[in-house]
Amino acid sequence: MLTPRSVDFPKWYQDVVAKAELAEGGPVRGTQVIRPYGYAIWERIQAELDSRIKAAGAKNAYFPLLIPQSYLIREADHVEGFSPELAVVTHGGGKALEEPVVIRPTSETIINAYFSKWVNSYRDLPLLINQWCNVVRWEMRPRLLLRSTEFLWQEGHTAHATEAEARAYALRILAEVYREVMVDVLGIPVLVGRKTERERFPGATTTWTCEAMMSDGKALQMGTSHELGQGFARAFGIEFSSEAGTSELVWQTSWGVSTRLLGALIMAHGDDAGLRLAPRIAPVQVVVVVVRDEDGAGPVASELVSSLVGAGVRAEADVRVESSYGRRITEWELKGVPLRIEVGPRDLASGTVAVVRRDSGEKLALAPGAVCSAVPRLLDEIQSAMLSGALSAREAGTADVASVAEAAEAAQSGFARIAWRVLGVDGEASLLRDGVSVRCLVGQDGALVALGAEDDAVAVVARAY
RNA sequence: CGGGCUGUGGCGCAGCUUGGUAGCGCGCUUGACUGGGGGUCAAGAGGUCCCGGGUUCAAAUCCCGGCAGCCCGACCA
Numbered sequence: 399m400l401t402p403r404s405v406d407f408p409k410w411y412q413d414v415v416a417k418a419e420l421a422e423g424g425p426v427r428g429t430q431v432i433r434p435y436g437y438a439i440w441e442r443i444q445a446e447l448d449s450r451i452k453a454a455g456a457k458n459a460y461f462p463l464l465i466p467q468s469y470l471i472r473e474a475d476h477v478e479g480f481s482p483e484l485a486v487v488t489h490g491g492g493k494a495l496e497e498p499v500v501i502r503p504t505s506e507t508i509i510n511a512y513f514s515k516w517v518n519s520y521r522d523l524p525l526l527i528n529q530w531c532n533v534v535r536w537e538m539r540p541r542l543l544l545r546s547t548e549f550l551w552q553e554g555h556t557a558h559a560t561e562a563e564a565r566a567y568a569l570r571i572l573a574e575v576y577r578e579v580m581v582d583v584l585g586i587p588v589l590v591g592r593k594t595e596r597e598r599f600p601g602a603t604t605t606w607t608c609e610a611m612m613s614d615g616k617a618l619q620m621g622t623s624h625e626l627g628q629g630f631a632r633a634f635g636i637e638f639s640s641e642a643g644t645s646e647l648v649w650q651t652s653w654g655v656s657t658r659l660l661g662a663l664i665m666a667h668g669d670d671a672g673l674r675l676a677p678r679i680a681p682v683q684v685v686v687v688v689v690r691d692e693d694g695a696g697p698v699a700s701e702l703v704s705s706l707v708g709a710g711v712r713a714e715a716d717v718r719v720e721s722s723y724g725r726r727i728t729e730w731e732l733k734g735v736p737l738r739i740e741v742g743p744r745d746l747a748s749g750t751v752a753v754v755r756r757d758s759g760e761k762l763a764l765a766p767g768a769v770c771s772a773v774p775r776l777l778d779e780i781q782s783a784m785l786s787g788a789l790s791a792r793e794a795g796t797a798d799v800a801s802v803a804e805a806a807e808a809a810q811s812g813f814a815r816i817a818w819r820v821l822g823v824d825g826e827a828s829l830l831r832d833g834v835s836v837r838c839l840v841g842q843d844g845a846l847v848a849l850g851a852e853d854d855a856v857a858v859v860a861r862a863y
Numbered sequence: 864c865g866g867g868c869u870g871u872g873g874c875g876c877a878g879c880u881u882g883g884u885a886g887c888g889c890g891c892u893u894g895a896c897u898g899g900g901g902g903u904c905a906a907g908a909g910g911u912c913c914c915g916g917g918u919u920c921a922a923a924u925c926c927c928g929g930c931a932g933c934c935c936g937a938c939c940a
Contacts, residue, residue, distance in 0.1 A: 427932090482938070483938065483939080504940090533940085538936095538939090539937090619939080620940085654940060655940065657940085658939095689899055690898070722898065722900085722901070722902065724898090727901090742899060752899090862939095
């Protein structure tokens with residue numbers, strides 16, 4: 399069990415997934431190295447997101463890393479929200495720059511500068527752009543994977559003809575891209591809701607969020623989708639000629655998820671033996687471990703792997719028999735590989751191989767010929783067992799409360815649900831002093847709450863990473 | 864910017880109170896025995912004890928001054 403506060407991340411986390419390793423000459427505080435295995439997981443997350451983003455009509459593009467400082471100043475709320483955490487470049491080519499440039503903390507400004515050139519007519523809308531890149535935010539308190547100085551992410555930026563269209567698109571991304579990947583692929587249940595005014599993104603009119611409970615009861619914001627209104631459109635002059643021939647400002651959205659999702663995977667599913675990956679996200683779904691290459695174990699293992707691969711399973715053989723058996727399976731457990739198949743002389747003597755689930759530790763003996771048909775079913779079972787396990791943990795850790803004091807109390811160990819009417823902005827401020835924040839507003843039934851319809855909303859409050 | 868703490872082989876640490884030959888675990892090298900949950904034994908390699916000054920016959924240890932990092936609050940994908 400990961401413990402609050404101290405987790406940052408247990409040792410296995412750093413060994414397996416990421417570590418703020420230091421470069422020669424000294425690293426920048428809060429930066430991190432993503433090791434190959436962690437990056438392989440990230441690549442799978444990327445692929446799942448990317449295909450859904452494209453299905454939602456957005457196209458990938460790339461914009462400059464360096465943004466003139468003056469761009470960031472154009473949108474008042476935006477600059478106010480970001481200025482303390484900007485990394486500013488003052489020199490280039492051996493001399494001081496006339497105008498400093500900032501390393502992007504997010505790309506609203508530079509992308510909108512281009513949008514103003516790209517949008518002329520209603521025929522150019524909607525304009526749906528996504529960018530995969532790194533960004534830098536000089537956070538006061540960096541935290542490995544969860545809030546690092548530099549991180550990798552995807553940021554979407556769109557422009558629409560109407561507010562309704564923009565809102566619908568922001569919500570579509572939330573539901574069809576983020577929620578789907580987090581819940582159906584990563585196996586992490588999320589609450590989808592709206593941020594309070596206090597918590598919303600600088601420059602946005604409405605911020606929607608996906609919030610998850612980690613295994614220690616704390617909350618993690620896994621992704622956001624913002625309605626930007628017309629603020630940036632006004633600041634950057636993004637106008638179009640409507641069908642009626644009038645000149646109008648576009649309505650915009652932006653949305654992003656980051657390598658924080660790697661942190662979420664670890665903290666939502668990890669246990670004392672290491673990572674546990676849901677089968678759909680695992681770079682290796684099945685590892686076939688040759689215990690000792692005797693009595694035909696090696697050939698049986700490689701046959702198993704090739705038939706699994708042929709069946710579309712991401713399977714790998716571990717034939718490193720020169721290394722100790724215990725060491726090897728510990729390593730696979732650390733990596734969170736969902737299924738381990740052990741092939742050794744002892745198994746073969748009984749005409750079986752041992753199949754072990756990482757999620758539950760459950761072990762069963764199967765005839766080699768039965769493995770190929772059993773594995774996909776087992777992987778599905780693991781996928782849904784991990785999701786429902788996390789879901790019941792969240793439900794068990796969530797309390798319905800009727801007062802601010804009770805909310806503060808309940809949020810020490812999990813989530814608390816409290817009517818927004820009861821909490822209000824004053825209650826929100828008071829909770830913050832106890833380290834508890836409003837994670838999101840949801841309807842009584844968990845549905846989305848529109849702006850201005852807070853009276854019946856429920857605030858979900860928790861301590862957060 | 865406030866409050867606490869730590870700097871000692873590659874990594875993690877003990878030693879400091881009460882100065883006296885620099886230690887342990889992990890890792891690494893070599894060999895043997897092992898081999899179904901990070902194996903055992905043996906032999907090795909590896910350190911300007913963060914930096915500078917002071918006290919002393921003698922400083923990792925005591926004193927002064929720096930520097931660096933970590934943790935707790937304000938920031939956040």
